[in-house]
């Protein structure tokens with residue numbers, strides 16, 4: 001299953017070890033919560049956050065697919081752009097600066113965006129987060145790691161041809177100040193120069209899943225679904241393995257045959273987990 005998921009992307013060039021380490025860390029996040037604690041985010045909560053960054057150019061369909069992921073897998077959706085637009089609407093101290101930056105197609109200082117994301121994470125009862133449109137720059141990425149203190153478990157990249165993105169944005173009709181040809185051109189330039197290096201960074205870390213973002217919304221979601229389904233399977237497998245290990249040690253002194261049988265069952269379980 002994991003190899004099938006990996007083959008979705010030509011840009012997934014991660015090593016087996018990187019993938020395995022990432023998976024082990026993610027099992028912890030999805031099951032026990034004994035992984036490293038995120039500073040300030042989950043201190044009062046029981047579970048370690050499971051974080052997915054959702055990346056892609058303007059109009060590549062990030063927001064549209066996030067709605068489907070939320071419906072199917074129960075994540076909390078935090079859109080960096082929506083949080084910034086909310087700041088503008090609330091006429092906060094940073095509102096005017098954010099509006100000018102967005103109109104120019106530029107990127108808001110990381111500290112501002114990360115603080116907004118941090119607040120939403122702290123307020124949420126969920127521990128599974130889809131962080132949409134973030135990090136857009138290396139500065140965003142480093143700032144998130146420094147302030148929140150965790151790395152993402154999964155990074156989705158919606159890879160869409162520029163002409164399709166432009167067409168979608170110009171047809172969006174949601175009254176956004178940046179949905180005009182002039183700003184879109186600037187946003188595309190910023191995406192190429194500042195966001196692609198972030199995408200490459202996660203590719204090298206073995207965390208990137210590239211989705212070919214053309215076709216209908218449902219067709220695209222069928223590429224997304226197996227990624228999260230695989231993590232769910234892994235978390236169930238990890239739980240089963242833990243139970244098996246407990247049984248193994250408990251029964252160790254009871255019966256030699258039973259011990260051997262459970263030992264073989266465990267070996268089989270480990271084998272199956274590395275296959276999926």
Ligand SMILES: Nc1ncnc2c1ncn2[C@@H]1O[C@H](COP(=O)(O)OP(=O)(O)OP(=O)(O)O)[C@@H](O)[C@H]1O
Pocket residue numbers: 056057058059060061062063064065081133168169171172173213214215216217220
């Ligand atoms: N597969 C698709 N085919 C055609 N149109 C689509 C598809 N997916 C999304 N759209 C439409 O394209 C527009 C942009 O989609 P969406 O808002 O999800 O993109 P986005 O990546 O979040 O963009 P932005 O970065 O600007 O917020 C929307 O009007 C949406 O309804």
Ligand SMILES: Nc1ccn([C@H]2C[C@H](O)[C@@H](COP(=O)(O)O)O2)c(=O)n1
Pocket residue numbers: 058080081082084101102105106107108109113132133134135136140178187
């Ligand atoms: N990490 C981010 C995310 C968004 N912005 C600004 C600049 C974007 O053009 C705009 C809209 O975001 P979108 O809704 O397209 O995700 O918001 C930013 O500065 N930093």
Ligand SMILES: [Mg+2]
Pocket residue numbers: 062063079081133
């Ligand atoms: Mg969006």
